[in-house]
Amino acid sequence: MAELGPGDSLGIGLAAILSGTERCLALDAVPYANSSLNLQIFEELIALFRDRAPIPDDAEFPLVQPALSLYAFPADVLTSARLEAALNPKRLERIRTCITSPATTARADAPLCYIAPWEPGTIRDASVDLVLSQTVLEYPGDLAGIYAEMCRWLKTGGVMSHEIDFKSLGMTTEWNGHWSCSDVVWRLAAGRRRHRINREPHSTHIALIEKMGCRIVRDERTIRPSAITRAQLAPRFRHLTDEDLVTSSALIQAVKQG
Ligand SMILES: C[S@@+](CC[C@H](N)C(=O)[O-])C[C@H]1O[C@@H](n2cnc3c(N)ncnc32)[C@H](O)[C@@H]1O
Structure with missing residues (x-):
């Protein structure tokens, strides 16, 4: 997946990786990402995924739009088998290393690439499932x-x-x-x-x-x-x-x- 303009938090991409996404390409106009903040977010996300925590609802984040019809943990998509593979300790360790020093080119074989500033042509044709x-x-x-x-x-x-x-x-x-x-x-x-x-x-x-x-x-x-x-x-x-x-x-x- 690719995220355009993540700002200082790579939380969306990290949540995608913890959901089983192979690679996250984060592209920003300005290098705002903060590694120590992202390492902290990553550990918090791991705990939420391990606990199969429900999605925060409008009681926790009243301004978030649009509202969802269901806030339960999506166990039908994130099955036990999928989570077991995604939360494999060796995989998590590799991602932690990547958060500390992410790849800076989309061609690198790394689970997390952070390119800021990015330029057109950075990502290969027809290589991404979600933008x-x-x-x-x-x-x-x-x-x-x-x-x-x-x-x-x-x-x-x-x-x-x-x-x-x-x-x-x-x-x-x-x-x-x-x-x-x-x-x-x-x-x-x-x-x-x-x-x-x-x-x-x-x-x-x-x-x-x-x-x-x-x-x-x-x-x-x-x-x-x-x-x-x-x-x-x-x-x-x-x-x-x-x-x-x-x-x-x-x-x-x-x-x-x-
Ligand atoms: C309001 S912030 C949003 C940050 C984050 N997505 C969020 O929801 O908190 C806007 C972000 O868009 C980025 N941005 C603006 N123009 C961009 C462009 N052409 N390509 C990539 N990122 C861009 C800015 O650098 C900044 O990180």
């Missing part, structure tokens, strides 16, 4: 290029899963006030920020994913009343659909077609 990102795709300027790259990595039948935040992330008073700013005002507001959001709405992501030959299988939108009127939209955003205007985040999952 995942969590609050990352609101940042890249070249969104079409990033989607083309991620689709290229996927095998036919492979899955991409992206949680995307469409809010202005505190840059404007209204949650969707960024769609009312002209490009000039936006450039001034963004200043020298290291990560600038691309302001692309939900419909842009859906159109790009479909254009790259993937079929959307899940599109779970979080709805929030628009804080601006259509008349306030900057010219560049007049094309936003009524759905875009009220979509503050979405979990989009798609399957690569043959």
Whole structure:
């Protein structure tokens, strides 16, 4: 599996490895990962997997969206046989070594590769079963290029899963006030920020994913009343659909077609 933009925690990739995934490729624009934090997370995850702990629910993480229909440990998928192999002490020791000093190229034969900054071409064609990102795709300027790259990595039948935040992330008073700013005002507001959001709405992501030959299988939108009127939209955003205007985040999952 590949995770785009893991930030400081490689927790998702480590959980995938503990679920039996052979290799996790973590690619970030900036090297934020922290080895000692990730070693600690890894030990905590091992304990949760060994205990077959339930998935934390909305009592523990009330802000996590979307809610799941079931929070029980997925014992039908993570069977005893699968867990026994995944939690084999020798395998765990190899992964600990990798967390301390991860491979920095996708071509290395290592369970964990951390490449930051990464560049297009880093990952081989059709070599990945799952591409995942969590609050990352609101940042890249070249969104079409990033989607083309991620689709290229996927095998036919492979899955991409992206949680995307469409809010202005505190840059404007209204949650969707960024769609009312002209490009000039936006450039001034963004200043020298290291990560600038691309302001692309939900419909842009859906159109790009479909254009790259993937079929959307899940599109779970979080709805929030628009804080601006259509008349306030900057010219560049007049094309936003009524759905875009009220979509503050979405979990989009798609399957690569043959
Ligand atoms: C808001 S953080 C999210 C971190 C993590 N996924 C999480 O959910 O906590 C955004 C992350 O996306 C990364 N990022 C932004 N643009 C990126 C790009 N083009 N390629 C890879 N990572 C990117 C940033 O470096 C940062 O680690």
